Amino acid sequence: MTLNPADDSFVKLIQSHLGDEVLRPVEPRYLDEPRRRFAGRAGALALPRTTEQVALLVRLASEARVPVVPYGGGTGLVGGQVMDREPAPLILSLERMTAIRGVFPTENVLVAEAGAILADVQAAAESSDRLFPLSLAAQGSCRIGGNLATNAGGVNVLRYGNARDLCLGLEAVLPNGEIWHGLGRLRKDNTGYDLRNLLIGSEGTLGVITAASLKLFPRPAGVGTAMFSVPNPEAAIDLLATARDQVGENVSTFELIHGQGLRFLTEVLPDVRQPFASPPEWSVLIELGLPANQDPSDALEALYIAAEARGLVSDGVIAQSSAQRTALWSVRERIPEANRLIGSVSSHDISVPISLIPEFIHRGALVVGSLGPFRINCFGHLGDGNLHYNVFPPKGERRENYDNIRGEIKRAVHDLVHEFHGSVSAEHGIGRLKTGDLLRYGDPAKLAAMRAIKQALDPFGIMNPGAVLAQ
Known part of the structure; x- marks a missing residue:
């Protein structure tokens, strides 16, 4: 499907419906990502205040066949928040939708808009003597919509689960501009397909999450x-x-x-x-x-x-x-932070069965050592099998000296992960960085089902094209 840029004519279309209230100049931060592997493009930037405005923007984009890149806190590490090719998309940032719509302590539920910063969600829970346990290094800047769109993990997954396990319901705008009112607070709702868990982890390719009902827990004494x-x-x-x-x-x-x-x-x-x-x-x-x-x-x-x-x-x-x-x-x-200052040649967010971690670490050292005198920093969430397996140049050398074999290192590590029946994306998502890995290691039946779902919900392919599923 041929897509069109978010050009001047599309900007004028938005202005005819919403005036200049949602449009903003595209600042460089919307085109960047932390690892600087991708340089984003944008034709326009919209900062809606309401779900209805999000719905209108997506409907206009669908009718005009303009790609849409949902944008949260910009902290993702796999390039899902930046589109690095033409046509220039509409960046849809949820940063003005930050309201805590309600806290229900007796239900252990909090309802927040997608642009709410994770630390603010945690604080809102704490103000009612409750705990929202999702905890990430970027919690001061990442937003709950992005956390759900990427099924974020963090340090408390062992006890409380991923973002997926902490969500009861969603409000979302589908690719045709319709609003799905799924913002329930129920813990039992057996009424058909689970659209909530379909959108969680979809990285903006199936719709735009605008609000969520989140699970709270008693604070440990x-x-x-x-x-x-x-x-x-x-x-x-x-x-x-x-x-x-x-x-x-x-x-x-x-x-x-x-x-x-x-x-x-x-x-x-x-x-x-x-x-x-x-x-x-x-x-x-x-x-x-x-x-x-x-x-x-x-x-x-x-x-x-x-x-x-x-x-x-x-x-x-x-x-x-x-x-x-x-x-x-x-x-x-x-x-x-120290890793970033040293500068890794190749970084890997992986998981393997917990009992196999020692053997994987031993084999990994042999595999990486066969490619050069690298330093390996293997650390992470042992309790849920998620390791950050990062490869660094020898002391005194720069990572740029090894750019020519970054791909070989990544392939060797990921091949080993696959051999151990693990995952090459434990908590950071696929984004644009790992679309090739998903093709290489993904189950064919699963990939076919994912493509069918994408085609059914987003037939024009406007939602975050190039992320998750290679095109």
């Missing part, structure tokens, strides 16, 4: 945080099992940290206070959220004693104050 050194990833997995045996599903976070990440902090962010005098080769950051009748520090101490007796840990630090807890989290949260 006590939170305990610790960092334990472990001899290897096998011990980390056994430690997680031991923690669950002792406190059940009250393990909120279980992060694997590689010594390379700690060495990167020393190299480029020496202000980060590290808990160990000598950085261990492997460590874990664990957080518990317990009810009022349990002391988290006692629980973590009991866990350490049991784990030490089995040879699973050799050192540890248990936070005794909120400042110490913040300091431990700072180590984990600033590793990605």
